[in-house]
Amino acid sequence: MSCESDVEQALRESGRRFTMQRSKILTALRHGGGHRTADEIFEQVREEDPHAGISRSTVYRALDTLKQMRLVSELDSHPGTATFEWTDREAPRHHHLVCRGCGGTVELELPALAAIESEIERTTGFDPDIRHLGITGLCEQCRD
Amino acid sequence: MSCESDVEQALRESGRRFTMQRSKILTALRHGGGHRTADEIFEQVREEDPHAGISRSTVYRALDTLKQMRLVSELDSHPGTATFEWTDREAPRHHHLVCRGCGGTVELELPALAAIESEIERTTGFDPDIRHLGITGLCEQCRD
DNA sequence: TTCTTTGCAAATTGTTTGCATGCTC
DNA sequence: GAGCATGCAAACAATTTGCAAAGAA
Numbered sequence: 001m002s003c004e005s006d007v008e009q010a011l012r013e014s015g016r017r018f019t020m021q022r023s024k025i026l027t028a029l030r031h032g033g034g035h036r037t038a039d040e041i042f043e044q045v046r047e048e049d050p051h052a053g054i055s056r057s058t059v060y061r062a063l064d065t066l067k068q069m070r071l072v073s074e075l076d077s078h079p080g081t082a083t084f085e086w087t088d089r090e091a092p093r094h095h096h097l098v099c100r101g102c103g104g105t106v107e108l109e110l111p112a113l114a115a116i117e118s119e120i121e122r123t124t125g126f127d128p129d130i131r132h133l134g135i136t137g138l139c140e141q142c143r144d
Numbered sequence: 145m146s147c148e149s150d151v152e153q154a155l156r157e158s159g160r161r162f163t164m165q166r167s168k169i170l171t172a173l174r175h176g177g178g179h180r181t182a183d184e185i186f187e188q189v190r191e192e193d194p195h196a197g198i199s200r201s202t203v204y205r206a207l208d209t210l211k212q213m214r215l216v217s218e219l220d221s222h223p224g225t226a227t228f229e230w231t232d233r234e235a236p237r238h239h240h241l242v243c244r245g246c247g248g249t250v251e252l253e254l255p256a257l258a259a260i261e262s263e264i265e266r267t268t269g270f271d272p273d274i275r276h277l278g279i280t281g282l283c284e285q286c287r288d
Numbered sequence: 289t290t291c292t293t294t295g296c297a298a299a300t301t302g303t304t305t306g307c308a309t310g311c312t313c
Numbered sequence: 314g315a316g317c318a319t320g321c322a323a324a325c326a327a328t329t330t331g332c333a334a335a336g337a338a
Contacts, residue, residue, distance in 0.1 A: 076221040097270045125284035126241045140269035
């Protein structure tokens with residue numbers, strides 16, 4: 001699930017259509033290098049190609065279907081504005097630190113969380129999305 | 145920081161006022177036994193005392209100042225509607241599992257997270273709010 | 289009396305929806 | 314050609330803001 005044609009195939013197999021808009025949204029999300037809000041994606045697509053037919057509702061709807069297909073995931077810890085990320089199954093799992101002061105995010109790997117994931121599953125039967133985990137706090141600069 | 149008068153003092157010391165509304169909001173939050181959205185708090189206060197002068201904006205503003213004072217914390221992982229909790233420093237730290245299927249929440253203690261907290265601080269200088277951590281996923285019933 | 293807080297209503301922001309048209313399969 | 318997808322504009326929901334009046338120190 002890592003290049004355009006795979007996505008195209010996945011869409012077709014589930015009876016959906018592979019459209020220009022979806023393709024551009026995915027590209028913006030994948031090559032944008034990180035997390036993007038719906039609005040950022042909208043602006044990014046529009047900027048790269050002002051003639052591209054794209055609207056906010058399309059972005060929301062596309063993100064929604066891609067989420068259902070598990071190709072895109074919505075990050076937690078961004079109060080007020082949903083933030084999305086391309087779900088790359090090959091990449092190492094990383095987690096997000098979201099600063100409540102400046103809103104900036106830092107990524108880091110926390111291998112120890114894998115153990116917690118299985119502990120949760122074992123004790124509660126809950127299947128946690130550790131992958132989407134966002135941890136809020138204060139970054140070094142904002143701690144003053 | 146566990147009874148009414150402490151809150152009153154904390155407010156006074158920071159040059160703020162101790163008002164009926166703030167008192168009732170806190171009571172609703174503390175004795176409500178768990179997490180509450182702004183709207184739930186509003187309804188709860190209004191229900192307990194229909195004559196109480198309270199408005200939604202007041203709830204939001206009060207929660208905001210209480211958050212700044214670290215007396216109340218906003219939980220992550222509740223997309224769309226912010227959820228708040230009384231920050232009880234004496235209580236054991238618990239964490240939240242939020243089901244993306246039914247929206248239900250489960251609380252559990254995860255002592256292992258304390259180690260992760262210090263790891264984050266050590267490696268990134270970030271001060272994480274592990275306390276507010278919300279983990280999304282699918283609960284046992286919704287996994288079908 | 290001074291300065292904070294409140295209520296009300298209006299404004300914002302982020303997101304969703306209905307419907308006619310366009311495009312993919 | 315059939316049915317999913319799109320754009321537009323309107324609908325929504327949650328939260329914020331301006332301003333005059335009320336309340337705490």
